[in-house]
Amino acid sequence: MDDTETLPESAPDEQDADIYGEDGAVKTSFLARVGAAIADRDVLFLRSHVGKLHQSELGHVLEALHSDQRSALVELLGDEFDFASLTEVDEAVRLEIVDAMPNQQIAEAVQDLDSDDAVYILEDLDQEDRDEILAQLPFTERVRLRRSLGYPEETAGRRMQTEFVAVPPFWTVGQTIDYMRDNDDLPESFSQIFVIDPMFRLLGAIDLDRILRTRRDTNIEEIMHETRHAIPATMDQEEAAQIFEQYDLLSAAVVDENERLVGVLTIENIVDVIQEEAEEDIMRLGGVGDEELSDSVLSTSRSRTPWLVINLFTAFLSASVIGLFDGTIQQMVALAVLMPIVASMGGNAGTQTMTVTVRALATRDIDIYNAGRIIRREASVGLINGVIFAIMIGLVAGMWFANVNLGGIIAAAMIINMLAAALGGILIPLLLHRFGADPAIASAVFVTTVTDVVGFSSFLGLATWWFGFK
Template sequence: MPPVRDDDGRVSEDFLALARAAVDTEDAPALIGLAGDLHEADVADLIESLESDRRVPFVRLLGEEFDYAALTELDEAVRLAILDELPNDTLAEGIGELDSDDAVYILEDLQPEDQAAILEQLPYPDRIQLQRSLDYPEESAGRLMQTDFIAVPPFWSVGQTIDYMRDAEDLPETFHEIFVVDPGFRLIGAVPLDKILRTKRNTKISAIMTDDPETFKATDDREEVARSFERYNLVSAAAVDDAGRLVGMLMIDDIVDVIQQEAEEDLRGLAGLGDEEISDTVLVTARSRLNWLVVNLGTAVLASVVISLFEGTIEAMVALAVLMPIVASMGGNAGTQTMTVAVRALATQELDARNMWRVLRREVLVSLLNGVALAILVGLCAWLWFDSVGLGVVIASSIVVNLFFAGLSGLLIPVALEKMNIDPAIASSVFVTTVTDVVGFFAFLWIAALWFQLPL
């Protein structure tokens, strides 16, 4: 059998060809032998590598050997397309085998009537657990948590706890700590597994538990939870309800997914791409991008209006039209640099009221220093190019002015948008570009009109 992946980490062409052939000939045993034992991430990559009309037959042919956890690794558009074509009873059977967090991840993509139909076919305890998770807000920790966990009373001994875990049939697939609860199921402590293994059997759990474990409310925003996991190097943590009762367990693998998703959202937002996926159709992608392109068109018109105010100046000295784009481009790049730093700092809460003025002062000074360095370089080039010292002075001065405003707007605009509860990752670039274009054109043409005494 050929390797699943080639040297570049992609699904190998030989392996993909065998999968295609098995799907086309409806050879279930061959497909099961090929993909039945693959890791869920490899199955997901294989599905995405297949043509769209082969994906659902691939899932159906694998039957009970298909790990529905692979659906959580797919691009949203691919996952939704597969879910739309699979019957609810098939989905219920597959989802019933998953950890609760993975099951919720799939269920939340379905229509409410399909969710209800699938939940109705699950055992009552599983149904209640999943419904409770789905009742939490979409971006909350409650949607991430596993509802399977180990909880013991504080008066149990280490030996009792170990024997209980050995005898239990419904343990979580993976866990790193045991939670300690009182009779009302309120969380009072936690014990890492390594501490249990190092402790004598007759020792009470209360003697080795951590009295103040890291805990999150199920209603907490998932991004805040991910930030705490990153800050405190957590591997798992308890999720509790508003009364402090233990309702779930948060695991690092789900938190890593959140961190990656949030980073991708910020990156796409800076480019005005919204939440599009690489698997989206042409129509969906075009519609997603069009909105921000229209907004950019409006800002471009504003910059053109500023240029039109200096029609006479440009007509009197054509060289100005040649050099104008340099000023705007340098300001736009400098503003984007500052804006990217600011958006990321806001997302990670590294930028707040306590250090904003210090960061603003730093960014403005950096912009001024870079502005002076670039002004000297561009000014000399303009002087030699057009044999005009005055033109060199004009463009040098306008670059310094524009880079100053680039640094200022690159920080203040994301901060202002954050204060107005507008996502700075999505909206900042349009406003920063507008400022640098308008200021750049205006400064350059106005200084040129004054220096050369040209008509406006």
């Protein structure tokens, strides 16, 4: 009996509910069965055990499969393939799958997606393919998608859903309810009904639960409330996420430059934005940009090279500082043993301050009004930690090399470098932000350089001065 017969077709849900292992990854046993079914072209197994998965689960399966298996799986699933699962995978995986599909098939699949999901997939395609796909869509849907794609990337206009419920203010609650019952083009889920004038300008909104609790003969304008948090379509998606967080919103209207309603942002969209922005910040702090695990070896190497080159030049700068004191190091080998400690402690302290500062800049918790206070705070923290660790390393070094003077020198250098690390960790991101650079990308290499240069020069310089080395 082969593997495909061990899973009864009558109970796929039982098996599918347990596709994840304890580590949160897709079970290798499940992937092995899927791989065997793909090799055997077992359509029944794949449609009953893979085609029924939730879009996020199917996305995880697609990412876990080998490259040649993904396109085969999509082909074998046919109409059972959930195209929305492509919004759950890395860009490289998504492009790989979509590039293998004819544009006509993509156009048919896009028609079944929410507009925000459709835009998410179409925006990665070449302009020629995108235009060919859009040309095959119904007029209304084509216009909606073109409008969303016309907004800059990572803006509210790119993220919004163009499916929403909008009614005039003179309608009654009863008319609104009947309209929603009879309309087949409503979004799958929504929490607000928007009120518009004949020019589609936004007048207000009504929560869905308010509609259900109000008499049918009540006019909409009597129960609508002003939408104080309408989001411009050109607003950066991160700013929109901050508005959702600040005001605990579940959805928000998106308007164009003329205050006309063009879409709606939902908490589902915003959760994706928050996750993407957080991942982006983490990756940029490491100097790897938008790298994904599914990227090729060459593209990964290419994306990491620029900052490694910059780091190489800054490393030469640190090495040149050490070279200035080569005579001192030759006369006291203990200096060579201890000087990495000063630089390492400063580097870690600077990274801590830098991380807090970059995050504060991203969340707008730091501005021109409180920057001075925060700088003084970080300098105080650096000074206190410097004194604490100076005492510790001074005692250890003094006993280790039986030289009290050496312990005092490294203690003094520790205080100087910890203070420099704190100041560098906050001032460098602030300066980069002030001049329009991304502090998440550029801060780390410069903060490390500052702590290395200050650490080596203070320690070796103090030793040269104290011991009178030439």
